[in-house]
Amino acid sequence: MTELTELGVKAIRDGVAAGDFTAREVAEAFNAAVAGAGALNAFIVATPDKAIEAAERVDADRAAGRELGPMAGVPIGMKDLFATEGVQTTAASHILEGFVPRYESTVSQNLWNAGAGMLGKLNLDQFAMGSSNETSYFGNVVSPWRRKDGGNSPLAPGGSSGGSSAAVAARIAAAATGTDTGGSIRQPAAFTGICGIKPTYGRCSRWGVVAFASSLDQAGPMARDVADCAIMLGAMAGFDPKDSTSLDLPVPAWEAGLSDDLRGRKVGIPREYRMEGTDPEILDSWERGKQWLRDAGAEIVDISLPHTKYALPAYYIIAPAEASSNLARYDGVRYGLRELPADAAGKAAGLQDMYAATRAEGFGDEVKRRILIGTYVLSAGFYDAYYNQAQKIRTLIARDFERAWAECDVILAPTTPTASFPLGEKADDPLAMYLNDVFAVPASLAGLPAMSVPAMLNRDGLPLGLQLVGKPFDEQGVLNAGLAIERRAGFAAKPEKWW
Amino acid sequence: MSVDQTTVAKIASLARIKMSEDELARMAPELSQILDWVEQLGEVDTSEVEPMTAVIPNSLRLRADEVDADPLTGGNRRDDVLANAPAAEHGFFGVPKVIE
Amino acid sequence: MMSTYRIQGATGEWEVVIGLEVHAQVTSNAKLFSGSSTAFGAEPNTQVSLIDAAMPGMLPVPNRECIRQAVRTGMAIEAQINAWSRFDRKNYFYADLPQGYQISQLYHPLVGEGSLTIEADEKAGIGEDKVIGIERIHVEQDAGKLMHDQHPTMSYVDLNRCGVALMEIVSRPDMRSPAEAGAYLRKLRTILRYVGSCDGNMEEGSMRADVNVSVRKPGEEFGTRTETKNVNSVRFVMQAIEHEARRQVDLIEDGGTVVQETRLFDPNSGTTRSMRSKEDAHDYRYFPDPDLLPLELDEDFLAECRASLPELPDAKRRRYVEELGLSDYNARELTAEVETFARFETLLAATARGIGKGEKDVATQVANWSLSVAPGVMNALGDEANPAHATAEAQAAILAMQAGGEISGGQAKEIFEIVLRTGREPGEIAESEGLKQVSDTGAIEAAIDEILAKNADKVEEYRGGKDKLFGFFVGQTMKAMQGKANPAVVNQLLKAKLG
Numbered sequence A: 001m002t003e004l005t006e007l008g009v010k011a012i013r014d015g016v017a018a019g020d021f022t023a024r025e026v027a028e029a030f031n032a033a034v035a036g037a038g039a040l041n042a043f044i045v046a047t048p049d050k051a052i053e054a055a056e057r058v059d060a061d062r063a064a065g066r067e068l069g070p071m072a073g074v075p076i077g078m079k080d081l082f083a084t085e086g087v088q089t090t091a092a093s094h095i096l097e098g099f100v101p102r103y104e105s106t107v108s109q110n111l112w113n114a115g116a117g118m119l120g121k122l123n124l125d126q127f128a129m130g131s132s133n134e135t136s137y138f139g140n141v142v143s144p145w146r147r148k149d150g151g152n153s154p155l156a157p158g159g160s161s162g163g164s165s166a167a168v169a170a171r172i173a174a175a176a177t178g179t180d181t182g183g184s185i186r187q188p189a190a191f192t193g194i195c196g197i198k199p200t201y202g203r204c205s206r207w208g209v210v211a212f213a214s215s216l217d218q219a220g221p222m223a224r225d226v227a228d229c230a231i232m233l234g235a236m237a238g239f240d241p242k243d244s245t246s247l248d249l250p251v252p253a254w255e256a257g258l259s260d261d262l263r264g265r266k267v268g269i270p271r272e273y274r275m276e277g278t279d280p281e282i283l284d285s286w287e288r289g290k291q292w293l294r295d296a297g298a299e300i301v302d303i304s305l306p307h308t309k310y311a312l313p314a315y316y317i318i319a320p321a322e323a324s325s326n327l328a329r330y331d332g333v334r335y336g337l338r339e340l341p342a343d344a345a346g347k348a349a350g351l352q353d354m355y356a357a358t359r360a361e362g363f364g365d366e367v368k369r370r371i372l373i374g375t376y377v378l379s380a381g382f383y384d385a386y387y388n389q390a391q392k393i394r395t396l397i398a399r400d401f402e403r404a405w406a407e408c409d410v411i412l413a414p415t416t417p418t419a420s421f422p423l424g425e426k427a428d429d430p431l432a433m434y435l436n437d438v439f440a441v442p443a444s445l446a447g448l449p450a451m452s453v454p455a456m457l458n459r460d461g462l463p464l465g466l467q468l469v470g471k472p473f474d475e476q477g478v479l480n481a482g483l484a485i486e487r488r489a490g491f492a493a494k495p496e497k498w499w
Numbered sequence B: 001m002s003v004d005q006t007t008v009a010k011i012a013s014l015a016r017i018k019m020s021e022d023e024l025a026r027m028a029p030e031l032s033q034i035l036d037w038v039e040q041l042g043e044v045d046t047s048e049v050e051p052m053t054a055v056i057p058n059s060l061r062l063r064a065d066e067v068d069a070d071p072l073t074g075g076n077r078r079d080d081v082l083a084n085a086p087a088a089e090h091g092f093f094g095v096p097k098v099i100e
Numbered sequence C: 001m002m003s004t005y006r007i008q009g010a011t012g013e014w015e016v017v018i019g020l021e022v023h024a025q026v027t028s029n030a031k032l033f034s035g036s037s038t039a040f041g042a043e044p045n046t047q048v049s050l051i052d053a054a055m056p057g058m059l060p061v062p063n064r065e066c067i068r069q070a071v072r073t074g075m076a077i078e079a080q081i082n083a084w085s086r087f088d089r090k091n092y093f094y095a096d097l098p099q100g101y102q103i104s105q106l107y108h109p110l111v112g113e114g115s116l117t118i119e120a121d122e123k124a125g126i127g128e129d130k131v132i133g134i135e136r137i138h139v140e141q142d143a144g145k146l147m148h149d150q151h152p153t154m155s156y157v158d159l160n161r162c163g164v165a166l167m168e169i170v171s172r173p174d175m176r177s178p179a180e181a182g183a184y185l186r187k188l189r190t191i192l193r194y195v196g197s198c199d200g201n202m203e204e205g206s207m208r209a210d211v212n213v214s215v216r217k218p219g220e221e222f223g224t225r226t227e228t229k230n231v232n233s234v235r236f237v238m239q240a241i242e243h244e245a246r247r248q249v250d251l252i253e254d255g256g257t258v259v260q261e262t263r264l265f266d267p268n269s270g271t272t273r274s275m276r277s278k279e280d281a282h283d284y285r286y287f288p289d290p291d292l293l294p295l296e297l298d299e300d301f302l303a304e305c306r307a308s309l310p311e312l313p314d315a316k317r318r319r320y321v322e323e324l325g326l327s328d329y330n331a332r333e334l335t336a337e338v339e340t341f342a343r344f345e346t347l348l349a350a351t352a353r354g355i356g357k358g359e360k361d362v363a364t365q366v367a368n369w370s371l372s373v374a375p376g377v378m379n380a381l382g383d384e385a386n387p388a389h390a391t392a393e394a395q396a397a398i399l400a401m402q403a404g405g406e407i408s409g410g411q412a413k414e415i416f417e418i419v420l421r422t423g424r425e426p427g428e429i430a431e432s433e434g435l436k437q438v439s440d441t442g443a444i445e446a447a448i449d450e451i452l453a454k455n456a457d458k459v460e461e462y463r464g465g466k467d468k469l470f471g472f473f474v475g476q477t478m479k480a481m482q483g484k485a486n487p488a489v490v491n492q493l494l495k496a497k498l499g
C-alpha cells in the first residue's frame, strides 16, 4: 500500500469509506508528517489532537453504519485567517498573537461538519498581504520545491496562502484552505504545483474569516488535483445568513459534474495577457494549455479584455482602502496585543498613544504600507481621484469580462508571470512583488471563479500553473477545463523531500 | 503624486500607527513609488462610468428583528466577548483614562 | 411675521442660525447589524454580540425592522424615500467604537428631503406656523459608553449600546431662535412617537441632538458654525443655543473668529466648551461599506411602510377641529402626546356608544373632561388615586349619566373621585351614595308648590315684571331638593308654574 500521506482528498475519503484504512491511521500519518516538516514552517500551530478527534468520530460513524460526509477522514490544514474556536488565530500577525476565538468560522465549521479534521493552523502572509509568505510575523514559509541547479536557496511558496501551498505540495496535508483577495490561492498553487480554486464571490461565507479586503476576499480549497478541489469546495461553500454578501444559491454537485469533455465549449485567450517581457516558458505553457483544451474538444477564440493593465493599480487602491478600515479594529482594546508606552517623563500612555504604539508594534511593514496607502487614498480630497476612480475602473474590468462571455465560456491565461523565486529576492521592492498577481487580480476584481492548475516544470524544475477564469457561478466550467488540462498535462512532479 | 515625509507622518497619525523618523524616511519613497504607479488610472476616461457597487448580481438581505436567535450573532455572551481582552475588569473593557 | 429673536451686541443686532442633527434610537428588539438586545439598563457588556465587539471576521447583516422604521419616519415627514441607498463607513478611533468605524450613510441616505411644521406660539415669540426643512434621515450605529469615574487610571468601556440603530435626522439651518429649536424638537418627538419609530425618551438617551449654531448680522451670509454634541433635553438644547450664540457674538465683537469645532454642553453651568477628544477627527475617510451591498427596497416593502402609518399629528389636529368641532386649543392639547389622544379617542368612542350619539355630538364634553375635569380630580387626589381605576368604561359611564341628566357636573367629579380611590362601578356609586339628581317631576313639583305658596309676595313681584326673581325660585327649589334636582327640570317646571 502506498504511504497514506501520498493520498489526496478523494482517495482518503473513498479508502476510509471502503475500510482500506481507518481515518485515525490517516490522521496519525499526517500528524507525523507535519511534525517532521518544521523546516518548511508551514504551520503556525499544529493541532494533532484535533485531527485525531475528528478521525475517531469518522471511524466511529463508519463502525455504526452512519452516513459519512464528503470530507470524512480527510486531514487538512486551515489557513490561520479562519477563526477556529479554542485554537489560536493570528492572521500571521503579532497584533493577534495569543488570540483564541470563542467562535468558529462558517467555512471551517462546514469542513468539520463534512468530516474533515484539522492538522493545524497554516502560516500565511500577515493579514493575507503578500505574494511570497515573507510578511508573516511567524517567519517565512519555505517552499518544498528547489531549483534543480543544485543550489539550495530557499524558494517562495507564493502568498498569501503560502503555508497552504507548501503543506499540500509537501504532502503534509491532504488539502488546505486558502483565501484569495487578489490571487492568494492561485499564485501559491501555481508556485508549488498544486490546484487551487477561488469560487465566485459570495460562494463561501466570509463570516469568521479575518478580513483583508471585504469586496474581494473569497475562501477556496487548495489540493493536489481538480477532483479534490471540487470535493472540498463543495464542502466549504454554501449560503450563510450571517454574511450579507453570501450567495443564496444551492451548491452545485461539482464533483459529480466533473467532465473533461469540452466539445462545444469555447475557450477565450485574452490578448492583453500577453504582456511585454513575460517569460517565454510561461508563454510556452500557455500554448500547451490551448492545445490540451483543443484536444479536449474546445474551440479556442481570441478575446480582448482591454482594461487589463489597469486591474493591478486599481486593486492596489481598493484593497488597501478596505484593509485600512478593516484593520482599524486591531487597537489593543478587546483582544490581541496592547502596548502602553510611558513617555520620557514617565507619564502613562493615553488612549490614542496606546492605539498608535500597539499598531506600530503589532503590524508588520507590508501591513503598515497598505494601511497607509489605504488611509491616504480615502483621506479628504483624494477619495474621488483614487478610490472612486478605482471603483469605476473596476466596473470597466467587470464589463470587459461580461463582453467576453458573449464570445467564450471560460478564459485561459497563465496564473503568474514567473515561476517561484528565491525568498528575499523581491522582499525590498513592493512593486515588483505586486506584479506577481498581475494575471490573477482581474478575476478578483470581477468576483469571478478562477482556478490554477499545474501545467509543467520550467527549465529550473519549478512548476508553472495555468489559470482558468469562468463566468459568475460557473465553477463547474472552470473545474472541467482544469480537469481537461490536468488529464493532458500529466503533471506528476512533486518536490523531493529535503526537510 | 509624490508624498513627502510630513504627509506620511500625517497619514500615519490618522491611521494610528506610531512611526519613527527613520521609518517615515524609509516609507515615504516606497509610498510615493506606489502612488505614482496607481496614478496611471487617471488616464482612463470614466466620466460615463458608475463605480462598482456589487461585483456579483446580488442585493442586500435583511434579517428579522429577533434577539439572540443565533448565539453566533446574538448577545448574552459576556465571557466570550471579554475572554481575550488585555484588561477586562468588573465586566468592562479597561482602557487608559480618557479625558473628554 | 417671522421670528424676530435677536441678540443685542455692541455693534448692533445679531441673528442666530440653528440646525439640528437629532439622533433618535430606532424602536427595535435587536441591534442594527446583530442579534443582541437593545433593552435599556442591562449589566455591562451583556448585550454584546461578537459582531458588536468587532471580533475578527465578524460581519454585519441589517435588521429589517430598523430600516422599516426609518422609512416610515421618512414618510411621516413627507420625505423622499430612496429605494436605493448604501451604508458607508465613517472611520475614526475611539474606545466606544470597536470596529474603528461607524456604519452610517453619507453618500446615499435612506431618506432624503422632507419637512415638518412648527406651530405659531405667541408666548414663545413664534409669530406664525413655520416649515422647517429636513435635509435627510440616515440610519447608523450607536457607539458604546465610556465610564471615567470608576478607576483612578482607567476608563471602562461598556458596549451594550454599541450597534443599536439610530436615525440621524438632519434639519436645514432653518431655525432662528431657541424657541423655534425647542418647538422643532418637540414636534419631531411627537411625530416619532406617533409613528412608533422611536420612544422619544430623552432621559434614557433615545433622542439626542447635535446643535449647529452660527450667528450673523440679519441679511448677511451664514457665519461659521459650531456643533455642540449630544444635548439630551429640549431645555438644554435651548440653553446651549442661547449660550453658544452669545459666546460667538462676544467673540466676533472682540475681534476674534469662530472656529468650526465640536463642543460639549455642560448641563450644570448651561455653557458649552471645546471638546478635546474629538480635535483631530476631521478626516473620517468615508467610503461605501464593502461588507454590505446596496440596500434596495421593493414596492411591497414601501407599500407596507406606507399602509402601516398612523394618522399623523397635523392631520389629527385638523380632523379634531373640522370633524369633531373641537376648539384649536383642545385639538392641539389632545394631539400633542400619543397617550393623550389614545386615551381621548377610546373614551370618546365609549362615551358616544354609551349615550347612543355620534362622536361629534359628545366630543366637546369628552374633550373638556379629558383635558380639565379628569386631570383636576386626579391631581387633587394625589397618591390616593389609582390611575388603573380610570378606565374608559368607568369614565364613559359617568359622562353618560351626566349627559342624561342623572347626575350633575359636581356629582360627576365626586363619583370619579370614588372610582379613582376604590375602583367601584359609577352607576352603583351614584345609587348607593345618593349622588343622583332628581328628575322626577312629582317630587320637584311638590317642592315648587310649597315654595310658591310660602312666597306668594315674591310670586306677585315676579309676575309684575321682576324677572330677576326667577333665580331666587331656582335657588330655593334646589335647596329644598338638597341640590339633587335636575336643574333643567326645575327650570322647566318653574317657568310653567310661574306663568
Ligand SMILES: [Mg+2]
Pocket (backbone or CB within 6 Å): C021, C210
Ligand atoms: Mg453629527
Ligand SMILES: [Zn+2]
Pocket (backbone or CB within 6 Å): C023, C140, C168
Ligand atoms: Zn450620527
